[in-house]
Amino acid sequence: MLSPESLKKIDREIAKYPPDQKQSASMSALRIAQEERGWLANETIEFVAEYLGMPAIAVYEVASFYNMYDLAPVGAKKIVVCTNLPCALSGGVHAAEYIKKKLGIDFNETTADGLFTLKEGECMGACGDAPVLLVNNHQMCSWMTEEKIDQLLADLKK
Amino acid sequence: MTVQGIILSPDLDGDRTWRIGDYVKRGGYDALKKIIADKIPADQIIGEVKKSALRGRGGAGFPTGLKWSFMPRAFPGAKYLACNSDEGEPGTFKDRDILRYNPHTVIEGMIIAGYAMGCERGYNYIHGEIFEVYERFEEALQEARDAGLLGKNILGSDFSFELYAHHGYGAYICGEETALLESIEGKKGQPRFKPPFPASFGLYGKPTTINNTETFASIPFIIREGGDAFLALGKPNNGGTKLFSVSGHVNKPGNFEIPLGTPFSTLLEMAGGVRGGRKLKAVIPGGSSAPVLPGSVMMDCTMDYDSISKAGSMLGSGAVIVMDESTCMVKALERLSYFYFEESCGQCTPCREGTGWLYRVVHRIENGLGRPDDLDLLNSVTTNIMGRTICALGDAASMPVQSFVKHFGEEFAFHIEHKKCLVPKDVQHEGSKIYVA
Ligand SMILES: Cc1cc2nc3c(=O)[nH]c(=O)nc-3n(C[C@H](O)[C@H](O)[C@H](O)COP(=O)(O)O)c2cc1C
Ligand code: SF4
Ligand code: FES
Numbered sequence: 295m296l297s298p299e300s301l302k303k304i305d306r307e308i309a310k311y312p313p314d315q316k317q318s319a320s321m322s323a324l325r326i327a328q329e330e331r332g333w334l335a336n337e338t339i340e341f342v343a344e345y346l347g348m349p350a351i352a353v354y355e356v357a358s359f360y361n362m363y364d365l366a367p368v369g370a371k372k373i374v375v376c377t378n379l380p381c382a383l384s385g386g387v388h389a390a391e392y393i394k395k396k397l398g399i400d401f402n403e404t405t406a407d408g409l410f411t412l413k414e415g416e417c418m419g420a421c422g423d424a425p426v427l428l429v430n431n432h433q434m435c436s437w438m439t440e441e442k443i444d445q446l447l448a449d450l451k452k
Numbered sequence: 453m454t455v456q457g458i459i460l461s462p463d464l465d466g467d468r469t470w471r472i473g474d475y476v477k478r479g480g481y482d483a484l485k486k487i488i489a490d491k492i493p494a495d496q497i498i499g500e501v502k503k504s505a506l507r508g509r510g511g512a513g514f515p516t517g518l519k520w521s522f523m524p525r526a527f528p529g530a531k532y533l534a535c536n537s538d539e540g541e542p543g544t545f546k547d548r549d550i551l552r553y554n555p556h557t558v559i560e561g562m563i564i565a566g567y568a569m570g571c572e573r574g575y576n577y578i579h580g581e582i583f584e585v586y587e588r589f590e591e592a593l594q595e596a597r598d599a600g601l602l603g604k605n606i607l608g609s610d611f612s613f614e615l616y617a618h619h620g621y622g623a624y625i626c627g628e629e630t631a632l633l634e635s636i637e638g639k640k641g642q643p644r645f646k647p648p649f650p651a652s653f654g655l656y657g658k659p660t661t662i663n664n665t666e667t668f669a670s671i672p673f674i675i676r677e678g679g680d681a682f683l684a685l686g687k688p689n690n691g692g693t694k695l696f697s698v699s700g701h702v703n704k705p706g707n708f709e710i711p712l713g714t715p716f717s718t719l720l721e722m723a724g725g726v727r728g729g730r731k732l733k734a735v736i737p738g739g740s741s742a743p744v745l746p747g748s749v750m751m752d753c754t755m756d757y758d759s760i761s762k763a764g765s766m767l768g769s770g771a772v773i774v775m776d777e778s779t780c781m782v783k784a785l786e787r788l789s790y791f792y793f794e795e796s797c798g799q800c801t802p803c804r805e806g807t808g809w810l811y812r813v814v815h816r817i818e819n820g821l822g823r824p825d826d827l828d829l830l831n832s833v834t835t836n837i838m839g840r841t842i843c844a845l846g847d848a849a850s851m852p853v854q855s856f857v858k859h860f861g862e863e864f865a866f867h868i869e870h871k872k873c874l875v876p877k878d879v880q881h882e883g884s885k886i887y888v889a
Pocket of ligand 3: 422542543544
C-alpha cells in the first residue's frame with residue numbers, strides 16, 4: 295500500500311514516542327501517506343490505522359480534524375492562499391483574486407486539466423511576508439506579487 | 453531582517469548561522485555547560501528565571517519561573533516538556549523566525565528547563581504550514597545529539613533528556629496548550645477541561661509544562677548572564693526584550709526585538725512608518741484575539757504587558773497589526789470573525805454556535821443587510837460566549853467584536869444605516885492591494 299521509503303519515514307516518527315504510544319505518530323503517518331498518494335482515500339487511512347495498531351475510526355477522526363489533510367482528490371498542485379486580516383491588509387485577497395482569474399477557477403475548485411486546486415487558507419505564521427501562499431502543503435512562497443505569481447504558475451506547469 | 457537583541461541578533465542569516473558551530477561561537481550552550489559543570493541545583497535555576505521577570509511569550513503572559521515551580525519535581529515517573537511553536541494567531545510570525553535563525557537557543561532553553569523540572573523528554577510542536585522550519589529543527593536536534601548535548605548522559609553527567617519535533621497539520625486550536633497535548637497524543641486537537649492542569653495531568657497523563665518558543669529561547673541568556681541582567685533589559689514586572697511581529701499597513705513589516713517598555717511610536721518607526729504616508733487608524737497590539745485600540749491611544753502606549761493592559765488591550769503574542777485610514781473596520785472584523793468561526797473546535801455550544809452568529813451578523817452588516825439592533829445582538833452574543841467555554845478561544849472570538857464595536861461603533865452604524873462602507877471602496881483598494889517592499 296505504501297512504499298518502503300514511506301514506511302521507513304513512518305517508523306522514524308514512531309520512534310519519537312514512548313513504545314506504548316504509537317498512535318502519537320498518526321499525524322505524521324497520514325502526512326507521509328498523503329505525500330505519496332496525493333490525498334487520503336479511506337483505504338489509505340485504514341492502512342495507516344492498521345500499521346499503527348489503531349482503530350480506523352480514530353485515524354479517520356484525525357484526518358478529518360486537521361485542515362491540511364485532503365480527504366478527496368486534489369489537483370497535482372494544491373495552492374492555498376492566506377487571506378486572513380494581516381495578509382489581506384497587504385494584498386493577500388488581491389493575490390487570491392489574481393490566481394482565480396489566471397486559473398479560471400474559484401476557491402475549492404480544480405482546473406479542468408487536473409493540475410491546480412485553489413484553496414483559501416488561514417494564518418500561516420508568515421504575515422510579514424504577505425501575500426503568502428503554500429504549494430502542496432510544504433512549499434511556502436512569500437511576497438507574491440502578480441509577477442511572482444505568473445512565474446510560480448509557469449514553473450509549476452513544467 | 454532588522455532586528456537587534458538577545459534572541460535574533462542582526463548578524464544572523466537564514467542559511468548558515470543557525471548551525472550549532474555558529475551558535476556555540478555566539479556563546480551558545482555555555483549556560484547548559486555551566487549548569488552541568490557546577491551542578492547548579494534546580495531550585496537555583498528556577499529562582500533565576502523568577503528573578504528575570506520573564507513572562508510567557510505565548511499570549512497569556514504568565515510568569516515563567518512561577519509556572520516552572522508548579523511542576524512536582526520529586527514526583528516519581530515520567531514528566532514531560534512541550535514547546536508551543538504552533539504559531540497560528542493571525543499577525544504572529546516570530547516563532548518561525550526564531551526557529552529559522554536560531555533554533556539552538558530553543559533547544560538549549562528546553563534542555564535547561566528539562567533539567568530544572570526533572571523532565572525526561574520534550575516535544576516541540578511545530579505549526580503545520582512551516583514544514584521547512586520543521587525540517588531544519590529536526591536537523592538542529594541531530595546536531596545537538598551528535599554533540600552530546602541531547603540524549604543520554606548529557607555532557608557525561610547523569611542527566612538525560614530526549615527532545616523531538618512534532619509536526620502539526622493545520623488547526624489553530626492546537627496552539628491552546630491542552631489541545632496541543634491531545635494532538636501530540638495523536639488525537640483531534642480538542643482542549644481539555646482544566647483542572648486538572650497540565651502540571652499534574654499533562655501529556656500521556658503525566659506532569660507536563662508547556663511554554664512558548666520565545667519563552668524557551670530567552671532562557672539561555674537568563675542563565676548565562678543572570679536573571680537581573682534580563683530584567684534590566686526591560687522594565688520591572690516586564691523583564692527582557694520581546695519580539696514584535698509588525699504586519700499590515702507599514703512600509704517594512706517584520707520582526708523587531710526590542711526592550712519591553714519601548715514606545716509604540718518607536719516600533720512603528722522601525723517598521724518604516726505607516727504605508728503611503730496615510731494616517732494611523734487602529735492597531736491590534738497583541739495578535740488577532742487582543743482588543744483593537746484606536747491609533748491615537750496606541751501612540752501614547754509603551755510596548756509592555758502593563759501599559760497595553762492599562763490601555764484596555766493585551767500584549768498577547770506581540771503581534772502588532774497596523775491599520776491605516778483606508779481600512780474598513782467592519783470588513784476587518786468580518787475576516788477575523790470568520791477565522792474564529794472556522795477554527796472553533798466545536799466542543800462547547802456557546803463557542804460553536806456563538807462564533808457562527810458573530811460571523812453571520814458582521815457579514816450581513818458588511819454586505820449592506822445589517823439590522824438596527826445588530827450591534828446589541830453582537831454584544832449579547834459575546835456576553836453569552838465569554839467565560840462559558842472550555843478554552844479561551846471563545847473569549848478570543850468575542851474580544852475583537854466588542855472592541856471593534858466599542859471604538860468604531862459609528863462605522864458599524866453607518867454600514868447598517870446606509871448599506872455601504874464609510875470608507876470609500878477605492879480608498880480601501882488603494883490601501884490594501886499594494887505591497888511596498
Ligand atoms: C485558541 C488559543 C490559541 C493559542 N495559540 C498559541 C500559540 O500558537 N502559541 C503559543 O505559544 N501559545 C498559544 N496559546 C496559549 C497557550 O495555551 C499557552 O498559554 C502558552 O503556550 C503557554 O506558554 P507561555 O507561558 O510560555 O506563554 C493559545 C491559546 C489559545 C486559547
Ligand atoms: S471554546 Fe471553542 S475552541 Fe475552545 S474548546 Fe470550546 S468549542 Fe473548542
Ligand atoms: S495572516 Fe497570512 S500568514 Fe498570517
